[in-house]
Amino acid sequence: MPRIKVEVDGVTYEDDVEPRLLLVHYLRDRLGKVGTPIGCDTTNCGACTVLMDGLSVKSCSVLAVQADGRAITTIEGLGIDGQLHPMQQAFHEEHALQCGYCTPGMIMASLDLLRENADPSEDEIREGLEGNLCRCTGYQNIVRAVRRAADDMRGAAKEVTS
Amino acid sequence: MTTAPEIGSSRKRSEDARLITGKTQWTDNIQLPGMCYVAFLRSPHAHARITNIDVSPAKGRTGVIAAFAGQDFADEQGALPCAWPVTEDMVHPDYLPLAINEVRFVGEPVAIVVARDRYAAADALEAIEVDYEPLPPVLDMEEALKEGADLVHGDKGTNKTYTWVFEQGDNEAAWRDAPVVIERRYIQQRLIPSAMEPRAVVVAPVGDEYTMWSATQVPHILRTVLSVITAIPEQKIRVIAPDVGGGFGSKIGVTAEEVVLMLAARRLGRPLKWTESRSEGNLTVHHGRDQIQDIAIAADRDGKLRGLRVKLLADMGAYLRLVGPGVPLLGAFMYNAIYKMDALSFTCSGVFTNKTPTDAYRGAGRPEATYAIERLMDELAVELNLDPIEVRRRNWIKHEEFPYTTIAGLTYDSGNYEAATEKALQAFEYDKLRAEQADRRERGDPVQLGIGISTYTEMCGIAPSRVLGQLNFGGGGWEHASVRMLATGKVEAVIGTSPHGQGHDTTMAQIIADKLGVPWEDVKVLHGDTATSHKGLDTYGSRSLAIGGVAVVNACDKVLEKAKRAAAHLMEASEQDIEFANGAFSVRGVAESSLPIQDVAFAVNLAHNLPDGMEPSLDSDATFDPENFSYPHGTHLCAVDVDTETGFVKIRKYVAVDDVGKVINPLIVDGQVHGGLAQGIAQALYEEGVYDADGNLTTTTLADYLVPSAPDLPTFHTDRTETPATTNPLGVKGVGEAGTIASTPAVVGAVVDALRPLGINDVRMPCTPERVWQAIKDARGGAS
Numbered sequence A: 001m002p003r004i005k006v007e008v009d010g011v012t013y014e015d016d017v018e019p020r021l022l023l024v025h026y027l028r029d030r031l032g033k034v035g036t037p038i039g040c041d042t043t044n045c046g047a048c049t050v051l052m053d054g055l056s057v058k059s060c061s062v063l064a065v066q067a068d069g070r071a072i073t074t075i076e077g078l079g080i081d082g083q084l085h086p087m088q089q090a091f092h093e094e095h096a097l098q099c100g101y102c103t104p105g106m107i108m109a110s111l112d113l114l115r116e117n118a119d120p121s122e123d124e125i126r127e128g129l130e131g132n133l134c135r136c137t138g139y140q141n142i143v144r145a146v147r148r149a150a151d152d153m154r155g156a157a158k159e160v161t162s
Numbered sequence B: 001m002t003t004a005p006e007i008g009s010s011r012k013r014s015e016d017a018r019l020i021t022g023k024t025q026w027t028d029n030i031q032l033p034g035m036c037y038v039a040f041l042r043s044p045h046a047h048a049r050i051t052n053i054d055v056s057p058a059k060g061r062t063g064v065i066a067a068f069a070g071q072d073f074a075d076e077q078g079a080l081p082c083a084w085p086v087t088e089d090m091v092h093p094d095y096l097p098l099a100i101n102e103v104r105f106v107g108e109p110v111a112i113v114v115a116r117d118r119y120a121a122a123d124a125l126e127a128i129e130v131d132y133e134p135l136p137p138v139l140d141m142e143e144a145l146k147e148g149a150d151l152v153h154g155d156k157g158t159n160k161t162y163t164w165v166f167e168q169g170d171n172e173a174a175w176r177d178a179p180v181v182i183e184r185r186y187i188q189q190r191l192i193p194s195a196m197e198p199r200a201v202v203v204a205p206v207g208d209e210y211t212m213w214s215a216t217q218v219p220h221i222l223r224t225v226l227s228v229i230t231a232i233p234e235q236k237i238r239v240i241a242p243d244v245g246g247g248f249g250s251k252i253g254v255t256a257e258e259v260v261l262m263l264a265a266r267r268l269g270r271p272l273k274w275t276e277s278r279s280e281g282n283l284t285v286h287h288g289r290d291q292i293q294d295i296a297i298a299a300d301r302d303g304k305l306r307g308l309r310v311k312l313l314a315d316m317g318a319y320l321r322l323v324g325p326g327v328p329l330l331g332a333f334m335y336n337a338i339y340k341m342d343a344l345s346f347t348c349s350g351v352f353t354n355k356t357p358t359d360a361y362r363g364a365g366r367p368e369a370t371y372a373i374e375r376l377m378d379e380l381a382v383e384l385n386l387d388p389i390e391v392r393r394r395n396w397i398k399h400e401e402f403p404y405t406t407i408a409g410l411t412y413d414s415g416n417y418e419a420a421t422e423k424a425l426q427a428f429e430y431d432k433l434r435a436e437q438a439d440r441r442e443r444g445d446p447v448q449l450g451i452g453i454s455t456y457t458e459m460c461g462i463a464p465s466r467v468l469g470q471l472n473f474g475g476g477g478w479e480h481a482s483v484r485m486l487a488t489g490k491v492e493a494v495i496g497t498s499p500h501g502q503g504h505d506t507t508m509a510q511i512i513a514d515k516l517g518v519p520w521e522d523v524k525v526l527h528g529d530t531a532t533s534h535k536g537l538d539t540y541g542s543r544s545l546a547i548g549g550v551a552v553v554n555a556c557d558k559v560l561e562k563a564k565r566a567a568a569h570l571m572e573a574s575e576q577d578i579e580f581a582n583g584a585f586s587v588r589g590v591a592e593s594s595l596p597i598q599d600v601a602f603a604v605n606l607a608h609n610l611p612d613g614m615e616p617s618l619d620s621d622a623t624f625d626p627e628n629f630s631y632p633h634g635t636h637l638c639a640v641d642v643d644t645e646t647g648f649v650k651i652r653k654y655v656a657v658d659d660v661g662k663v664i665n666p667l668i669v670d671g672q673v674h675g676g677l678a679q680g681i682a683q684a685l686y687e688e689g690v691y692d693a694d695g696n697l698t699t700t701t702l703a704d705y706l707v708p709s710a711p712d713l714p715t716f717h718t719d720r721t722e723t724p725a726t727t728n729p730l731g732v733k734g735v736g737e738a739g740t741i742a743s744t745p746a747v748v749g750a751v752v753d754a755l756r757p758l759g760i761n762d763v764r765m766p767c768t769p770e771r772v773w774q775a776i777k778d779a780r781g782g783a784s
Ligand code: FES
Pocket: A037, A038, A039, A040, A041, A042, A043, A044, A045, A046, A047, A048, A049, A058, A059, A060, A061
């Protein structure tokens, strides 16, 4: 069995894993990181989205061995010192979730979206989240939340630089 | 000090804290010591005899604890329930949790493997040997009803489960010499509910007692039915619905997987878990809709409706599910919608096919009815050369006519169709868009503009128990709540409804905060566990607020009543002189007297000094059983651009003005409307569960079954009118299904409206580019 070393939400783990073990199952079943849910078996829903070295990936489409030597951030690793991340805060403020099942993946995908485009238009947000399905919200408030987070995060960035 | 009322305020949801941080407890997250995983082997055939099944080869596989076939549970698995025998002679075949002799749809479970981990369980399935002798599949409802058709259930001699007839008014007179008669056939395609959380079940046996966690909408119903099926006494079963990731009706069943896990856990004495994959779920979670609607209206030349005739074929799939047979019949009361007419004739036949069973999906019977009547009102407008708004106006119940008893026999307590329509027309800029449409038609623009209208109503708040009894439904429709003030003055409320995204923690707390005059933050709402919520009838049919919310009000009233007696005693005043406002009791006319309800709660909890006969603890238990349904309504307007060269449809504008009565939390109501619209639009444009000629579902994944993503949907303009329901003290009506019910006809109506100059009067749902393009091609071919 291959041995992997991977950092997840700031903690380093070393484990022997079966070559076919999916990253999402490694996170959920081996590490107990159940904040990242699974919504499909064909990499269509995006519920399992995490960041790998800062870029969003669907963790059901990545093998645990492919995460060897990488840093993974899940929804559980967002927010610092008990403070919500601005994206989490925005989802709350804008009522961008109902059942919340898509939410971890949606938040992680949105972070990647803003990394690529810090000031996206509504259409750009919709296009950017195409790989993440939500059955509850009709997306309207998700789009709003991402807009709000974009404003908040740019505002915060300005404060830091000025 | 007066505080702003909670009711009507856009409280941000308390449930979000765990959902946005990944601290959620989904059923699949539950890990128990010694837990094993279950995998199901499912039929690859739509219809086949099982001539041999041998699970023993699987048992030798590494990590496998056990394997069972249907025969192993033959004496204890019973049959899955159908709670709605809609006619006395309904054909009701046994629906075994694990099939034994015959399989009747692809995905029907035949055996299980129990193993140490989910990979081992899934791997060992291939070792199970099953010999099937294929039988001809029954896939088409009309073929199924023909003389000599192949049968889904050979021993029943028919593919028809029931025919249900409902006649109101003088149909003969309404149709005799009717100046205008319009007949149409509409097809309600099969839909797959697609909640984002797949189903999951965990069962933990301890001695002869069982705890089941299930991704269910109906923990109470599930417990009762499990007990009936397995003969495990009800008090020894505890069902917990932890965080549940959406339902939309798909989680109201009592499913094969729940029963089989229970039986296997009993046999093995170990905790078991099963989580479905999406492809497994698409095959086995019940489907929705799937009806053929033959509908006709008779009208006068001025557009006044005389009569309505509906003939339905409803696909039940291979077996009857929990409320499946009744779903199309809910529509029977809704075909007449908001319109006055003299006669109604409704006939529905339920038909078996070798497909996944159907049951309630968001709206359940009402979207189908609304779709057909709204489409037909458009046809009537075209026939009479009237504006489609005008033809509706001539027929709808006027505001001053409420309460109004419809031809279907329901009494609509309140409504204001004029106000909702007026507001919608303005926001939509209806006249301007009509002018643009005329212009583009004139110019022969390749992209044509279409306008669709839905002046819908629905019946929700399911349901008065008495009415359910009359409809032969095997359950009640009341709801329960209990409210207790703790020694410290904080509040715990237990509710019988079971949320899965609706935000009950937040809204029920808003109601309680206002009623008891306590801060919203001081209220904790408990639900979804039969050990804490000992009675209730769960969440479906837009009932949680309209019924459960009123139970909460009743429980608060009882608390206040007791608190008032205690306050009078403590303040040494007569009860008649005690007033309650803003969370404190005072003695009328005594300015400085004030006793906060929290102090009363403490005193009643302490019980040192209670009025004679008063029991300690400030708490209450209450139920509510409505007298009537509630009737949300509204006007939805949709503008689409249809590219006549590619068939591509783009929603350009969508205005929804809904009247859901009094609104507790506008933020949550808007969210419900958005999500409802998305699902109704999805039926109009994107989704369809498709079977091939052998009875294989070809839409088993989210790549084939097109749940819309963000770029597929527009930004909605939502607004409200607020005509309170008069049938409950909150004035609320329910909002869970309204968007879905209203939007499908608005969108398809718009597509058809765009193509009307080509002589097109229908496009089959979903209106994919291919279908639209084909309709245009056919129309042009026909014209040349
Ligand atoms: S679980 Fe659906 S994309 Fe990963």
